[in-house]
Amino acid sequence: MTFASRMTRCPIPFDRDHGAEAATRFADLAPELAELLTGAAGCSPYLKGLMEREEEWLRAALADSPEAAFEAAIAPEGDGDPGDALRRAKRRVALIAGLADLAGVWSLEEVTGALTRFAENATDRALKYHVGREIARGKLPGASEDDIETAGGAVAIAMGKMGAGELNYSSDIDLIMLFDESRYERDDFHEARASLVRATRRMSATLSEMTAEGYVFRTDLRLRPDPAVTPVILSMAAAEAYYESLGRTWERAAHIKARPCAGDIAAGEAYLDRLTPFVWRKHLDFAAIQDAHDMRLRIREHKGLGGPITLEGHDMKLGRGGIREIEFFTQTRQLISGGRDPSLRLRATVPGLAALAGGNWVPEDVAEVLAMHYRGHREIEHRVQMVRDAQTHALPGSAGGFRRIVNMSGEDDVAAWRERLRDALAEVHELTEGFFAPEERITAAPVLHADDEEIVDRWRNYPACRSARAAGIFERLKPDILARLHKAARPREALVQFDAFLRGLPAGVQVFSLFDANPALVDLIVDIAATAPALAVYLGRNSQVLDAVIGGDFFADWPGLHWLADDLGARLEELSEDYEAQLDAARRWLKEWHFRVGVHHLRGLVTGREAGAQYSDLAEAVLSALWPVVVTQFSRKHGAPPGRGAVLIGMGSLGARTISSTSDLDLIVIYDADGVEESQGPRPLTARPYYARLTQAMVTALTAPMPEGKLYEVDMRLRPSGRQGPVATGLDSFAAYQRDEAWTWEHLALTRARPVAGNMEIGADVEAVRAEVLRRDRDPGATIRDVVEMRARIAEAKGTAGPLAAKVGPGRLQDIELVAQCAAVLAQDCPRDVEGQIGSGVEIRWLTQGEAEAMLAAYDLLWRMQAAAKLLTEGALDLEAVGTGGREFLLRETGMDSAEALTREVEARAEAARAAIEAALARLPGEA
Numbered sequence: 001m002t003f004a005s006r007m008t009r010c011p012i013p014f015d016r017d018h019g020a021e022a023a024t025r026f027a028d029l030a031p032e033l034a035e036l037l038t039g040a041a042g043c044s045p046y047l048k049g050l051m052e053r054e055e056e057w058l059r060a061a062l063a064d065s066p067e068a069a070f071e072a073a074i075a076p077e078g079d080g081d082p083g084d085a086l087r088r089a090k091r092r093v094a095l096i097a098g099l100a101d102l103a104g105v106w107s108l109e110e111v112t113g114a115l116t117r118f119a120e121n122a123t124d125r126a127l128k129y130h131v132g133r134e135i136a137r138g139k140l141p142g143a144s145e146d147d148i149e150t151a152g153g154a155v156a157i158a159m160g161k162m163g164a165g166e167l168n169y170s171s172d173i174d175l176i177m178l179f180d181e182s183r184y185e186r187d188d189f190h191e192a193r194a195s196l197v198r199a200t201r202r203m204s205a206t207l208s209e210m211t212a213e214g215y216v217f218r219t220d221l222r223l224r225p226d227p228a229v230t231p232v233i234l235s236m237a238a239a240e241a242y243y244e245s246l247g248r249t250w251e252r253a254a255h256i257k258a259r260p261c262a263g264d265i266a267a268g269e270a271y272l273d274r275l276t277p278f279v280w281r282k283h284l285d286f287a288a289i290q291d292a293h294d295m296r297l298r299i300r301e302h303k304g305l306g307g308p309i310t311l312e313g314h315d316m317k318l319g320r321g322g323i324r325e326i327e328f329f330t331q332t333r334q335l336i337s338g339g340r341d342p343s344l345r346l347r348a349t350v351p352g353l354a355a356l357a358g359g360n361w362v363p364e365d366v367a368e369v370l371a372m373h374y375r376g377h378r379e380i381e382h383r384v385q386m387v388r389d390a391q392t393h394a395l396p397g398s399a400g401g402f403r404r405i406v407n408m409s410g411e412d413d414v415a416a417w418r419e420r421l422r423d424a425l426a427e428v429h430e431l432t433e434g435f436f437a438p439e440e441r442i443t444a445a446p447v448l449h450a451d452d453e454e455i456v457d458r459w460r461n462y463p464a465c466r467s468a469r470a471a472g473i474f475e476r477l478k479p480d481i482l483a484r485l486h487k488a489a490r491p492r493e494a495l496v497q498f499d500a501f502l503r504g505l506p507a508g509v510q511v512f513s514l515f516d517a518n519p520a521l522v523d524l525i526v527d528i529a530a531t532a533p534a535l536a537v538y539l540g541r542n543s544q545v546l547d548a549v550i551g552g553d554f555f556a557d558w559p560g561l562h563w564l565a566d567d568l569g570a571r572l573e574e575l576s577e578d579y580e581a582q583l584d585a586a587r588r589w590l591k592e593w594h595f596r597v598g599v600h601h602l603r604g605l606v607t608g609r610e611a612g613a614q615y616s617d618l619a620e621a622v623l624s625a626l627w628p629v630v631v632t633q634f635s636r637k638h639g640a641p642p643g644r645g646a647v648l649i650g651m652g653s654l655g656a657r658t659i660s661s662t663s664d665l666d667l668i669v670i671y672d673a674d675g676v677e678e679s680q681g682p683r684p685l686t687a688r689p690y691y692a693r694l695t696q697a698m699v700t701a702l703t704a705p706m707p708e709g710k711l712y713e714v715d716m717r718l719r720p721s722g723r724q725g726p727v728a729t730g731l732d733s734f735a736a737y738q739r740d741e742a743w744t745w746e747h748l749a750l751t752r753a754r755p756v757a758g759n760m761e762i763g764a765d766v767e768a769v770r771a772e773v774l775r776r777d778r779d780p781g782a783t784i785r786d787v788v789e790m791r792a793r794i795a796e797a798k799g800t801a802g803p804l805a806a807k808v809g810p811g812r813l814q815d816i817e818l819v820a821q822c823a824a825v826l827a828q829d830c831p832r833d834v835e836g837q838i839g840s841g842v843e844i845r846w847l848t849q850g851e852a853e854a855m856l857a858a859y860d861l862l863w864r865m866q867a868a869a870k871l872l873t874e875g876a877l878d879l880e881a882v883g884t885g886g887r888e889f890l891l892r893e894t895g896m897d898s899a900e901a902l903t904r905e906v907e908a909r910a911e912a913a914r915a916a917i918e919a920a921l922a923r924l925p926g927e928a
Contacts, residue, residue, distance in 0.1 A: 321425030608867030639681020
């Protein structure tokens with residue numbers, strides 16, 4: 001279907017009397033098309049002038065191949081000064097875009113896309129022409145004719161609507177001009193910059209100057225850093241240094257839409273990649289809300305746009321409910337969450353709203369309404385600008401002017417059109433104002449005891465409250481926070497622990513802004529402070545984990561090991577060029593998920609045993625995602641792993657999947673060089689030192705303190721030969737050692753061994769060795785005697801703990817696990833969990849059913865108590881020290897009704913388990 005025939009499908013009811021001359025000029029065209037041109041000329045003196053100047057071209061464009069004519073207009077051919085060719089092209093692009101817009105055959109995005117494409121071509125043409133002239137005159141040092149294609153390293157960064165592909169009908173273009181200083185010798189820098197400054201000024205003049213042929217685009221270069229004192233084109237290094245040290249929120253927001261559009265596009269893209277940390281913060285940035293709100297208020301005050309909505313003269317861009325409010329809403333939400341969610345890093349407004357809704361960052365209905373009104377507002381803006389090609393956004397001030405715009409919108413009923421527009425402006429303002437300036441929460445602070453007043457008074461001296469901005473936000477929040485603390489079950493304890501949280505915060509603006517925008521978070525903090533002091537202190541030191549709570553799925557079901565490993569692996573893959581960034585990203589990821597498990601446990605959403613399985617999933621996900629990253633990094637220096645590679649074997653609680661919130665990881669590394677003697681790389685290593693150093697690199701990746709902390713502490717003492725043995729063991733050596741040299745305690749440890757990361761084919765081989773060793777015949781009496789001796793040595797080394805000790809002591813966790821592992825060895829069986837191992841002991845009649853039940857009852861209670869205690873305190877469990885909230889959590893988790901009952905029950909079950917253990921150790925299998 002031709003362009004002309006598509007246009008005639010949507011005749012517009014314009015007033016023909018105002019376009020009488022056009023009616024005569026184009027009467028020979030199809031009636032509907034003639035009516036469209038007549039109405040357009042009648043309503044828009046600008047379009048009428050374009051038709052008169054470009055009648056011949058217009059007729060050709062409306063013939064059988066108008067698309068080709070339009071494409072030719074966007075990119076005019078010719079050598080020499082492109083100024084007049086671009087001015088003629090601008091007339092033609094504006095004419096066709098205007099007619100296609102009015103006829104309804106182009107969507108808003110097609111109109112703005114066509115205008116943007118032409119702006120890109122015009123800027124690129126003008127820039128390269130003037131840089132080429134500098135090169136031809138020998139003024140750009142070291143540059144040749146070949147450098148014209150990349151404009152000698154100069155690039156135009158399109159900002160605003162041009163960057164987003166959203167140019168309006170009579171838009172100016174906002175550009176930041178930069179050049180890649182690395183292309184020039186240091187001694188040539190100033191000469192090169194002077195040459196590119198001249199080229200940039202002449203490019204701007206080519207685009208902006210009005211001649212008899214018209215103009216191309218009004219060009220604004222003032223969005224560059226510090227435009228009052230900097231040249232019109234900056235080196236990329238200077239721009240980066242500015243944004244890194246002095247960049248402001250409005251400049252971050254502006255760079256959401258930044259896009260290289262002319263000149264050295266590759267250099268521009270690399271520059272914007274380097275600027276990513278400035279634009280997109282690692283953590284949720286709710287402080288941007290206040291900055292954006294302040295910007296809006298300053299614009300309104302400067303432009304005099306406050307007060308109620310009056311349609312006459314209303315500014316569709318900057319006025320209440322206008323285009324800028326939707327853009328600010330979208331960009332601010334992108335700034336808040338885009339560092340955490342890369343899918344939000346979109347330049348255009350409507351796709352940005354859709355991405356925010358898709359990620360649950362804004363309600364879907366809000367995004368749909370704002371997108372609908374954004375399109376409607378932009379179409380009205382275009383019609384206002386079409387009248388006289390004016391860079392205006394103001395609605396007419398007269399009845400005739402309104403009728404003109406309504407007719408250009410394809411309607412006749414002015415009153416209905418005005419009512420819809422007024423409702424749309426009001427709805428946009430209500431939705432966006434509620435986000436930027438929610439109703440003040442006026443809360444009366446409770447009357448405090450003198451001791452409590454003393455705690456609150458010292459808050460102003462904490463690091464989090466020292467900046468004026470942080471102090472201002474916190475003072476506004478403080479009455480509400482104190483009121484919520486006062487409503488806690490134990491207000492004094494909640495206040496003391498909140499104080500510990502606040503004292504640990506290194507800075508406050510982001511966290512306080514987070515609270516301000518999400519009041520429910522304060523309830524969570526109060527809940528944690530009143531219940532889990534250790535978690536409150538942890539949160540003060542790692543407040544960034546609160547980002548996860550806002551993510552939308554914080555309280556969703558547990559996703560499972562495979563999803564977790566894939567998710568972390570994908571995040572690390574995105575940072576594949578920066579090893580340290582990968583390690584820090586893994587730490588951030590683990591902290592958020594670790595915090596989530598703790599909160600779910602604290603709030604009773606999961607049991608202690610379920611939390612243990614989830615902590616185990618996290619550890620295994622970290623190992624499986626991080627191991628290939630470490631291998632890749634190590635391989636860059638020493639080549640790929642020789643042979644088949646290596647597998648990480650989880651031992652202890654990791655192997656048994658009973659990790660607590662503070663567990664170390666017990667690991668051993670088994671490799672198979674498969675006859676390959678040496679790696680192939682820049683610095684090759686023979687197999688044994690290769691895998692030893694690779695293992696050390698993995699341990700460092702897990703344990704090194706970095707800006708985001710550590711991942712885990714690692715214990716490798718369970719490897720063959722213990723501390724004296726190599727940190728990585730060959731598969732054949734491992735098998736031989738386990739068959740011929742391992743002590744009984746090493747076979748007991750082997751009962752919990754499990755492959756967790758690396759080459760799982762080698763893991764299957766290790767599992768085969770494990771099964772073979774555990775199932776072979778052995779002297780039961782000798783094994784039991786060894787266990788009795790080990791138990792005695794443990795008791796002598798660890799001493800006797802208190803009545804609420806969970807791990808150490810007769811009949812406690814370590815004691816039960818030792819006997820359970822012995823049962824598995826005696827049974828020649830391979831279960832890794834305590835329940836399965838004790839069950840094996842019953843099957844071989846080493847344990848009675850009653851003894852098994854006594855040990856399992858003690859193990860269950862002690863494990864639940866320990867899992868809860870790890871959230872409450874970093875030291876030994878003290879029921880007085882953890883406070884009332886902590887005691888209530890502990891009692892809930894253990895099913896007890898008082899601290900005294902818990903103490904009695906722990907002692908009784910431990911004693912029953914001790915008796916069962918000692919009875920078993922006094923007999924052989926088959927004697928129970």
